[in-house]
Amino acid sequence: MSAVNPAYDRPMIGNLTTSENQNTASGGSPLDAVAFDRLMMAFAPFETAPEILVGVSGGADSMALTLLAHDWCQAQGGRVVAVTVDHGLRKAAADEARWVAAELARHNIEHITKDWQGEKPTGAVQEKARQARYQIFDDLMRDTGIFHLLVAHHAGDQHETIAMRRDRGTTPIGQAGMSARRYLRHGRVLRPLLGVAKTDLVATLTARGQAWIEDPSNIDDKFERVRVRKAFEAGASRPPDITADASARRELETGIGRLLAGAVTLHASGVAILNPDVLLDPKTDRNAAIHALGQVVRTVGGAGYMPALDKLRGALDRLGADKTARISLGGCVLHGRKGGICVYREFGRMAQDPIALDGESLTRSLVVRFDNRFEWQPDDAELSGQTGRWIAPLGLCDVFHTKSFRAALGEIAPFIGNLPRAALASMPALYDKEGLLSVGGLEVSELSDVLSAAGCGRPLGRDLIASGGSWQFAPQVPLWESGFKSSPKPDNLLA
DSSP states (O other): OSSTTTTTTEEEEETBTGGGGGGTTTTTTOOOHHHHHHHTTTTTTSSOOOEEEEESSSSSHHHHHHHHHHHHHHTTOOEEEEEEOOOOSTTTTHHHHHHHHHHHTTTTTTEEEEEEOOOOOSSSSSHHHHHEEEHHHHHHHHHOOOOOOEEOOOHHHHHHHHHHHHTTOHHHHTTTTTSEEEEEEEEEEOOOOTTHHHHHHHHHHHHHHOOOOOOOGGGOOOOOOOOHHHHHHHHOOOOOOTTTHHHHHHHHHHHHHHHHHHHEOTTTTOOOEEEEEHHTTTTOHHHHHHHHHHHHHHHHHSSSSOOOOOOHHHHHHHHOOOOTTTTEEEEEEEEEHHHEEEEEEGGSSSOOOOOEEEEHHHHHHHHEEETTEEEEEGGGGGSSSSSSSSEOOOOOOOOOOOOHHHHHHHSSHHHHTTHHHHHOOOOTEEOOOOTEEEEEOHHHHHHHEEEEEEEOOOOOSSSSSSOOEEEOOOSSGGGGGGOOOOOSSSSSSSO
């Protein structure tokens, strides 16, 4: 465990135990129930008896947040579930997670430890660990049905984030720092402490006699955030005003949301159609159009971030000059057509190795992700150990390349059938040795009719509609996080 006092066998505050460090928090004021309720009400409404996940590492910030959130939920008949993610990057992490669990048990707070599985990165470690951590949180929100996740970023973290982003020359959205509220696919992330000083959180724990852990990475100069923090502490640079760009950001985000709602139709097939008359209208705010296009490309491509702003500007310029242009951008294709600008995953940028399915893998995880865009889930009847099935792009299927199949698709599922052939090729499909079982964005019954109309009837021995499971377009960053709240057609997926 990091920073353990051998005499007390308890985590320390800096280099001192809790009892020896009462004076270190004298610069701050403890948060009480009234102050924390005011912070939480900024995110209202909540359920009558709110259930909330809290990310807790054992540091001062997250320990204070967990205790405050527990008291707040208890007062309303709800509950907190604290979650520690062991990234497997430090030997002490497992011991720290056990210490957190034991400390929170003293307060009757439920605690879960989740491990980051798989091979660990050699570069950009903090960023990749953050991505993995939020994926774990999102999966847990899906599994528990809890919609709210609290994280402990505070005013100091916000200062550092803004300083780092300004050094990179980001737009007003980036320069305004972290949002107090953002959305994952299965719930929302809330940061109630963004306006709270670290000293106040330390004072909160000190007043309660609660110890915490000091993570050695918080003083490691190899991390940019640490270097920025130390520059503030040494007076070498001044922390930015965290409210300076907030108004510009809100205005831009409002414009982006309205533009997405008015110009974009996102379909269950993972394809977006953009209305060029709205997106390319000279009266449309240029910055909003650039960001709206970037967010569509990010979502359709299953990426975590938008393409570079200069590439987005270039794409808008090309489309403005030629509405039939075909542009490769961010792992997607922007394809100008008569019905609008079609945005679809670029087949050549996808990993095309089939994902083999077997009874063991299905029992271990009921959801299989494809290309970071789709999720496939088996039907209950499919958990009986069936083997010899796999998931791969539709473009790898022999029947897809026949004119009869695509003609039948156009008759039975017109929207999908009329998409560019390259867009169809990137759609996910479930196979067995006898052929297609299902296609993401296409009803299994529709696929059965298409196969029959194309002269590819169901092979002998199969049911009329068998073993298709269910598909859902599930990109890494949903478009509705960007303000996309409605669709022109009610049957379109609001991813």
